[in-house]
Amino acid sequence: MDMGLQGKKALVLASSQGLGKAVAAQLAAEGADVMLASRNEEKLMAVKEELLAAGGGGRVEFCVTDVTRKEDIEALIRKTGELFGQIDILVNNSGGPPSGTFESLTDEDWEHAFELNVLSYVRVIRGVLPYMKESGGHIVNIASTSVKQPIPGLILSNTFRTGVFGMAKTLSQELAPYGILINTVSPGRIGTDRIRDLDAARAEQNGISIEEVGEQFRKEIPLGRYGQPEEFAKAVVFLLSGANTYITGASLVVDGGMVRAL
Ligand SMILES: NC(=O)c1ccc[n+]([C@@H]2O[C@H](COP(=O)([O-])OP(=O)(O)OC[C@H]3O[C@@H](n4cnc5c(N)ncnc54)[C@H](OP(=O)(O)O)[C@@H]3O)[C@@H](O)[C@H]2O)c1
Incomplete structure (x- = not known):
């Protein structure tokens, strides 16, 4: 299958390790130009070298970014636009919220999780829209199986991930006229x-x-x-690719069948 990713310009958040890194690696292997972004510069430099050595042929750049900081996100969008001239693909991702029960969490915990897991996604989507509205695009928001079935002891994820899915479903309608497809992909027990x-x-x-x-x-x-991060990444990269022309507003769990909900 032709994935149609050669030369596409991709922005992948929280990509210094784990799921974000695995998605970035597969996009790069398919010939996309990839902008990496997270807080740790050393790790980003190492991932950049690793992806370039793997030889997909595209560019790999990085921008040190804390997704809870508005000015960092603005600088990231600016740098990606300056270096790539376009943004065709966005993978929204961040660190996970802390575990805890309702009575163990403070207002500060709730505010931080909102900034980390909701507001960052809002701001990055807002930033890429001027690019994608010109010529279409693909967005995947990484969430959690908590969008389908609440996870005991993870009330912040259970609350905010469903909000991210609701936002994406709404955006699938609002952005369809521009040829922008947006989907939610939820990992479950990926190592x-x-x-x-x-x-x-x-x-x-x-x-x-x-x-x-x-x-x-x-x-x-x-x-x-x-699961392995690479197994998760394959599902995400399909949804981001030129092979996906008609799936938008969907929620896909990649969880080995763990979630029992329909
Ligand atoms: N793995 C799973 O099965 C699973 C299941 C459900 C949900 N999730 C969710 O999926 C997301 C990715 O998970 P993962 O398993 O890949 O986690 P991970 O291995 O802990 O990686 C987290 C990534 O997020 C970055 N990050 C953390 N805080 C950040 C911030 N404030 N600004 C920018 N980047 C930040 C980290 O880089 P730096 O430290 O360099 O910033 C790192 O690259 C998380 O939100 C997680 O809760 C994962």
Whole structure:
């Protein structure tokens, strides 16, 4: 299948590791020019070198960005526009909100999670629209299986990820006249640092080992294992590619069958 990604200009947030990095790597391998963005400059430099060495043929650039800072997002959009001249593809992503129950979280926790997991997506989409309204585009917002089924102990994710999906569904209507397709892709138990941290926290809470936590989760996953970031990235890259001409406003979970909801 021709993915039609050669020469496309892609902006991938939170791409110094984990899911964002895996998506950026596959876009670069398909010949897209990729702008990486997250907070840690050293990690971004290393990812840039890795992607260039893999040899997709496109450009790889980076911009140190804290997505909770409005001025960082403005600078990122400016730099991407200056270097690439266009933005065809956006992957909205960020760090995950902290775990916690309703009674354990403060106003500051709620405000920070809103800035990290909702407002950052709003601001980046606003920033790319002038480019995409000219010639169309593809957007994927990375969310969580909490859009389908609340996750115990993750009330901030359960609240804000559904909001991001609601926004994307609304935008799929508002942006369709410009040829902009926007979808929500939700990972479930993809083996990254984030999942290792959450498993470690659960192990400590329950007084069991991290291996036992993994075993408990694997029993709940029909495919019987955690996913790999590359498996998640393939689904995202399809939705971002020229092969996707008619899917917009959709919510796709990539979770080995873990979510039981229809
Ligand atoms: N893995 C899963 O199965 C899973 C499941 C459900 C939801 N998710 C969600 O998917 C997203 C990505 O997850 P992941 O597993 O790839 O996590 P990860 O391995 O922890 O990576 C998080 C990425 O976010 C960046 N980041 C964190 N805070 C940032 C900020 N304020 N500004 C800019 N970049 C920031 C980090 O880079 P720097 O530290 O360099 O900034 C890093 O590149 C998270 O929101 C996570 O909650 C993942």
